[in-house]
Amino acid sequence: MDSETAEEILDATGRALCERGYAELTIKDIAAESSLSTAAIHYHFDTKEELLNAFLDHLIEDFEGRLAADPDGPSERLSAFLEAVFTPAEEGSGAFAVALMELKSQAPYQETYRDRFRRMDGRMREEIETTVSEGTASGVFAETDPGTVARFVVTAINGGHVREVALGEGPGETRAVVEDFLEARLGWTPEGDA
Amino acid sequence: MDSETAEEILDATGRALCERGYAELTIKDIAAESSLSTAAIHYHFDTKEELLNAFLDHLIEDFEGRLAADPDGPSERLSAFLEAVFTPAEEGSGAFAVALMELKSQAPYQETYRDRFRRMDGRMREEIETTVSEGTASGVFAETDPGTVARFVVTAINGGHVREVALGEGPGETRAVVEDFLEARLGWTPEGDA
Numbered sequence: 001m002d003s004e005t006a007e008e009i010l011d012a013t014g015r016a017l018c019e020r021g022y023a024e025l026t027i028k029d030i031a032a033e034s035s036l037s038t039a040a041i042h043y044h045f046d047t048k049e050e051l052l053n054a055f056l057d058h059l060i061e062d063f064e065g066r067l068a069a070d071p072d073g074p075s076e077r078l079s080a081f082l083e084a085v086f087t088p089a090e091e092g093s094g095a096f097a098v099a100l101m102e103l104k105s106q107a108p109y110q111e112t113y114r115d116r117f118r119r120m121d122g123r124m125r126e127e128i129e130t131t132v133s134e135g136t137a138s139g140v141f142a143e144t145d146p147g148t149v150a151r152f153v154v155t156a157i158n159g160g161h162v163r164e165v166a167l168g169e170g171p172g173e174t175r176a177v178v179e180d181f182l183e184a185r186l187g188w189t190p191e192g193d194a
Numbered sequence: 195m196d197s198e199t200a201e202e203i204l205d206a207t208g209r210a211l212c213e214r215g216y217a218e219l220t221i222k223d224i225a226a227e228s229s230l231s232t233a234a235i236h237y238h239f240d241t242k243e244e245l246l247n248a249f250l251d252h253l254i255e256d257f258e259g260r261l262a263a264d265p266d267g268p269s270e271r272l273s274a275f276l277e278a279v280f281t282p283a284e285e286g287s288g289a290f291a292v293a294l295m296e297l298k299s300q301a302p303y304q305e306t307y308r309d310r311f312r313r314m315d316g317r318m319r320e321e322i323e324t325t326v327s328e329g330t331a332s333g334v335f336a337e338t339d340p341g342t343v344a345r346f347v348v349t350a351i352n353g354g355h356v357r358e359v360a361l362g363e364g365p366g367e368t369r370a371v372v373e374d375f376l377e378a379r380l381g382w383t384p385e386g387d388a
């Protein structure tokens with residue numbers, strides 16, 4: 001499958017997920033959000049699960065792409081990470097958060113989804129750990145265990161997702177919690193190096 | 195409805211949720227977990243949603259009941275809070291976490307569920323804020339803003355729930371994250387007053 005077709009199908013999947021949620025989603029819904037026919041999509045993806053696997057892979061790649069390509073230093077790298085996590089990638093991100101929560105709820109029944117959520121979690125923790133290690137080594141951040149910081153941050157990020165869906169809270173609330181934690185633990189501030 | 199019947203229906207609902215999850219759950223499933231007939235349950239609850247509302251109310255009451263009734267001090271009160279949150283109330287709690295996540299995913303569509311999740315969240319934050327205020331005022335805890343501590347803890351608790359369901363992580367991981375945070379922020383330790 002050429003990458004243009006893949007891109008179109010996966011973008012359409014994102015829009016269809018916002019519209020319909022996960023449970024009700026059909027290949028037909030996705031086709032309706034694209035220039036492709038149901039048959040054309042089925043040609044590339046046998047099942048809804050296969051398509052959602054590709055969609056989750058796409059989500060991880062998209063996240064990676066929003067991390068700092070060439071950061072000035074660990075402080076900027078951390079800021080870029082938070083931007084990548086907390087800035088809505090697209091319109092209708094509230095609806096997308098709901099659909100993503102439905103997908104996470106399916107993970108106990110769908111090992112392939114669980115694998116991908118674990119991979120995304122691993123990438124996030126890795127990015128934070130590496131950044132904090134750099135920062136403590138160079139003296140930009142206060143001395144602290146990078147693994148502990150990474151665990152805190154991803155746990156809070158997960159929590160923010162639930163709060164957005166279950167409580168209707170804005171993502172900015174959790175962003176403030178995470179920034180407050182990083183400020184207290186590392187001496188880092190959102191504006192840049194102290 | 196007498197409280198014994200209510201208790202039986204709600205306990206049966208908990209077991210049925212573990213068995214079937216939320217989406218597939220029917221009144222018939224709940225009846226099968228109890229000594230009551232489907233008709234008898236329907237007599238008390240018109241719809242599945244009404245029943246789940248009562249179930250969520252029951253969950254909040256149950257949580258309240260597990261908080262420290264007469265704590266020796268803020269340190270013990272905090273320990274009791276963490277016990278109430280992180281100790282599985284019953285067997286099959288992994289399956290229950292999955293069903294509860296499904297319910298949280300429904301909150302955007304079901305205002306009555308959202309109201310209850312907000313109420314539970316408010317109670318948790320209130321308990322932490324009050325406990326931390328007492329602790330800082332009496333010098334047992336280091337000086338810190340109780341509201342900030344409360345926000346972090348409930349966000350982490352929510353995060354732990356997602357991690358359990360989506361990643362298959364044990365709740366002990368998040369408990370460690372929260373205890374580490376409280377130790378660093380308050381000088382509190384799980385064993386009791388420092």
